[in-house]
Amino acid sequence: MITYIIRRLLLVPFLLFGVTVLIFAMLQLLTPIERASLYTRDLPKNDKALEGFIKIYGLDRPLYEQYWRWLVGVRDPQTGERRGGILFGDFGWSRTGSQPVAQLIAQRFPNTVDLTLWAVAPVILVGIWLGVQAAVHHNGWIDQAGRIFSIIGTSFPTFVFGLLVLMAFYAKLGWFPPGRVSDWANAVINSPSFHPYTRLLTIDALLNGRLDVFLDALRHMFLPILTLSYINWATFLRVTRSSMLETLRQEYVTTARAKGLPERDVIYKHARPNAMIPVVTLAGFSVVGLLGGVVITETVFNYPGIGSAAAAAASQLDVVTTLGFALFNGFILIVANLVVDVLYAYIDPRVRLS
Numbered sequence: 001m002i003t004y005i006i007r008r009l010l011l012v013p014f015l016l017f018g019v020t021v022l023i024f025a026m027l028q029l030l031t032p033i034e035r036a037s038l039y040t041r042d043l044p045k046n047d048k049a050l051e052g053f054i055k056i057y058g059l060d061r062p063l064y065e066q067y068w069r070w071l072v073g074v075r076d077p078q079t080g081e082r083r084g085g086i087l088f089g090d091f092g093w094s095r096t097g098s099q100p101v102a103q104l105i106a107q108r109f110p111n112t113v114d115l116t117l118w119a120v121a122p123v124i125l126v127g128i129w130l131g132v133q134a135a136v137h138h139n140g141w142i143d144q145a146g147r148i149f150s151i152i153g154t155s156f157p158t159f160v161f162g163l164l165v166l167m168a169f170y171a172k173l174g175w176f177p178p179g180r181v182s183d184w185a186n187a188v189i190n191s192p193s194f195h196p197y198t199r200l201l202t203i204d205a206l207l208n209g210r211l212d213v214f215l216d217a218l219r220h221m222f223l224p225i226l227t228l229s230y231i232n233w234a235t236f237l238r239v240t241r242s243s244m245l246e247t248l249r250q251e252y253v254t255t256a257r258a259k260g261l262p263e264r265d266v267i268y269k270h271a272r273p274n275a276m277i278p279v280v281t282l283a284g285f286s287v288v289g290l291l292g293g294v295v296i297t298e299t300v301f302n303y304p305g306i307g308s309a310a311a312a313a314a315s316q317l318d319v320v321t322t323l324g325f326a327l328f329n330g331f332i333l334i335v336a337n338l339v340v341d342v343l344y345a346y347i348d349p350r351v352r353l354s
Contacts, residue, residue, distance in 0.1 A: 003340075004345050005342060005345075008338055009338070012334060015337075016331070016334060019327065019330035019331070020067075022065075023072055023327045023330070024066075024067050024332075026323055026326075027070070027323060028063070029320060032054045032059040033050065033054070035318065035320075036053060036059060037320050038070065038092040039083040039084045054178075056074075057083070059072065063201065069084065070084065070085075070086065071085065071087050072085045073085025086327065089102045089196060091105075091320070091324035091328075092321070093320065094313065094324070095313075095316070095318045095321065096309075096312050096313045096318045097321065100322035101320065104321070105324070108143075108308075109305075109306050110199040110201075111180065111201070111303065112290070112298075112306045113200060114202055114203075114217075114221075114289060115224060115303065116290040116291050117200065117202070117203075118202065119224070119228050119290060121285055123223065123228045123232045123233070123236070124286065126233060126236075127232055127233045127235070127237055128236055128240050130146060130149075130233060130236070130237045131146075131191075131236055131238070131239065131244060131317055132148060132242070132244055133146070134146035134240075134241040134269070135238060135241045135244030135248065136267060143241075146237055149232040149234060149237065150235075150237045150238045151234075153230060153234025153235075156230075158297060158300075159296050160298055161227055161230060161231065162223070162297060162301065163298035164353040165227060166178065166300065166301065169222075171224060172224070175219075176219055176222045177220060178220070178223070178300075178301040178302040179301075179302050179303070180220055180303060180304050181201070181213065182216050185216045188210060189201070191207075193210060195207075201213075202214055202217050202218065205217060209308075218229060220303075223301055224294075224297050224298070224303055227297050227301075232286055235282065236283075236286075239278055239279055240308055242278075243275040243276075243278050243279060244271060244275045245278075246275070246339070247271045247272075248267075250274075253266060253270060253271050280340060280343050280344065284339065285340075287336060288333050288336040291336075292307070292329040295307040295308065295310060295311045296310075299311050306325065308329075310322060313325065
C-alpha cells in the first residue's frame with residue numbers, strides 16, 4: 001500500500017508541470033501589455049515607459065525565460081520586491097475583484113468549501129443509496145421510478161431547476177433566501193467579538209457559540225445544496241445501479257446466497273463494496289466540481305463562492321483572473337485524483353498489486 005501511494009505521489013510534480021505549461025500556453029494568446037498585469041496593477045501610461053516595463057519583466061524574452069519568470073517572479077529594479085511568481089502564490093492582479101487573484105481566491109474559496117462540506121453528504125450518500133435500491137429492485141416499480149428520475153435529472157438544466165426552487169421557496173414562501181447570510185448575521189460576523197477560527201462560516205459560528213448565525217447560514221445554503229443534490233443524484237443513481245447490477249450477477253454473490261446468507265448481508269457486505277470502484281471515481285470528480293466552484297448554482301443563488309467570482313471574471317474578459325482560477329482548479333483536480341487512487345487501493349487490493 002505504501003509503495004503504491006509513493007508511486008502516485010511521484011507523478012504529482014509531473015502533473016503540476018503539465019498544468020502550468022498548459023496555463024502558460026494560454027497566456028501566450030495575450031499581448032505583452034495584457035500579460036503585464038501579472039506583475040503590476042498600475043501599468044505605465046505612455047508607450048516608451050510601457051516598452052521599458054515589458055523589457056524589465058522579460059515579456060519579450062524567449063518562452064522558456066518567460067515561463068521561468070512566471071513561476072518564480074521578477075525582482076523590481078527599484079524596490080527589490082518580488083513581483084509575480086505563481087510558486088509564491090502570486091497569480092497576478094484581478095481587474096474584476098480589484099485585488100490580487102490570490103487574495104480573491106483566499107476570500108471566496110472558504111465559502112465554496114463551506115458549501116461543499118454540507119453538500120457532499122447528501123449528494124454522494126443519497127445518490128448511492130438510490131442506485132443500490134434501484135438495482136436491488138431490478139425492473140420493479142422502484143427501479144422504474146429511478147429510471148424516470150435519472151432521465152429527468154440528467155436532462156434538466158441546472159439554472160432552470162435553481163430558478164424554479166428559488167421562485168417556489170423564496171419568492172412565494174420566503175423560507176430560503178439567496179446570498180450567504182442575512183444582514184443581521186453579517187453584522188455579527190464582522191463584529192470584533194466574532195473570531196474567524198477556520199474561515200468556514202458554519203464551523204466558526206458553532207465555535208463562537210452563535211447557533212443563530214449557524215442556522216441562518218444553513219438556511220441560505222439549503223437551496224444551492226438542494227439544486228446540486230438533485231442534479232447529481234441522477235448521475236450517481238445511474239452509475240451505482242449499473243455497477244450493482246453487474247456485481248449482483250457475479251458467481252461469488254450466487255455462492256453467498258447458496259450458503260444461506262441473509263439477503264441484506266449479500267447486498268451490503270459482499271456486493272456493494274465491490275460495486276463502488278466506478279462510484280468512487282464519480283464521487284471524487286463530483287467533489288472536485290464542488291470545490292472548483294459550481295458556477296451556475298452560485299450565480300443563480302448569489303452565493304459568493306469561487307465559481308461566481310470566476311463567472312464574473314470571464315464575463316468581463318478578465319483573462320488573468322480566469323486563468324488564475326483555472327490553475328487553482330487544476331491543482332485541486334490533481335489532489336483529488338491522488339485521493340481517488342488511494343481509495344481505489346483501499347477498496348480493491350488488486351489495484352495496489354497491479
